[in-house]
Amino acid sequence: MPLQILLNFVLAFVWMFLTVSYTQSSFIIGYLLGLGILFIMRRFFPSRFYVERLWAIIVLFFIFIRELILSNIQVLIAVLRPRMNIKPAIFALETELQDDWEITLLSSLITLTPGTVVINISDDQKTLYIHALHVDDVDEAVQSIKDSFEKAIVEVSRP
Numbered sequence: 739m740p741l742q743i744l745l746n747f748v749l750a751f752v753w754m755f756l757t758v759s760y761t762q763s764s765f766i767i768g769y770l771l772g773l774g775i776l777f778i779m780r781r782f783f784p785s786r787f788y789v790e791r792l793w794a795i796i797v798l799f800f801i802f803i804r805e806l807i808l809s810n811i812q813v814l815i816a817v818l819r820p821r822m823n824i825k826p827a828i829f830a831l832e833t834e835l836q837d838d839w840e841i842t843l844l845s846s847l848i849t850l851t852p853g854t855v856v857i858n859i860s861d862d863q864k865t866l867y868i869h870a871l872h873v874d875d876v877d878e879a880v881q882s883i884k885d886s887f888e889k890a891i892v893e894v895s896r897p
Contacts, residue, residue, distance in 0.1 A: 739785055739788045739791055741783070742776055742783060742785075742787070742788040743788055745772070745776065746769060746772040746773055746776055746788075747769070747772075748772075749768060749769075749771065749772030749775060749776075750765050750766075750768035750769040750771075750772050751765075751768065752768070753765075753767065753768025753771055753772070754768055773789070776788075777789075784897075785897050786897055791894060794890065794893040794894045795894055797890055797893070798887075798890040798891065798893070798894055801886050801887065801890050802847055802850075802851075802887075805847075805851050805886060805887075806850070806851055806852070809851045809852045809853050809854070810852050812852075812853060812871075812872065813852045813853045813871065816853075816871065816872060824871055824872045825872055825873055825874065826869065826870065826871055826872065826873070827869070827870055827873035827876060827879075828857065828867060828868070828869045828870075829867075829868055829870070829873065829876045829879060829880065830865050830866070830867055830868075831865065831866045831867075831868055831880050831883055831884075832864060832865055832880075833864060833865070833866060833888060834888065834892070835888065835891060835892070835895075837895065838863070839895075840891050840892075840895050841859065841863055841866075843891055844866070844887055844888060844891055845859065845866060847887050848866070848868060848883065848887065852871075853870060853871035853872065854868055854869065854870045854871070855868070855869050856868055857869050868883075
């Protein structure tokens with residue numbers, strides 16, 4: 739990925755030098771042309787096209803924002819009710835993530851979402867123990883995390 743980004747910048751500067759126009763618009767045109775060239779030649783690179791990974795990062799960001807807003811609303815409703823009708827739970831989440839940074843990112847995203855916190859990670863780093871403020875169904879909560887955060891992290895991190 740870094741090689742592709744660097745190559746794209748080099749192509750943009752080459753375009754600027756060939757057109758003898760050193761403006762921002764000339765750089766952007768060169769960058770877009772370089773992006774097209776790299777897209778055509780993407781099969782010659784060992785890793786996937788870097789725009790796909792950037793898109794996966796953007797999708798992960800918006801998934802987090804969506805979950806953040808929804809969980810804030812749920813916590814607000816739970817707090818404002820005259821009688822707290824919550825079912826707190828501690829459950830285990832078996833993760834398929836392998837790298838330390840992937841597991842750290844997943845734990846951070848879960849902990850930053852209001853109403854949930856990662857309590858512990860197993861020694862083999864395959865199980866996260868999570869406390870949630872309100873859980874109707876543990877299997878549904880686990881599947882929700884796997885379908886949203888874990889799936890998006892895999893899309894970002896895997897080649």
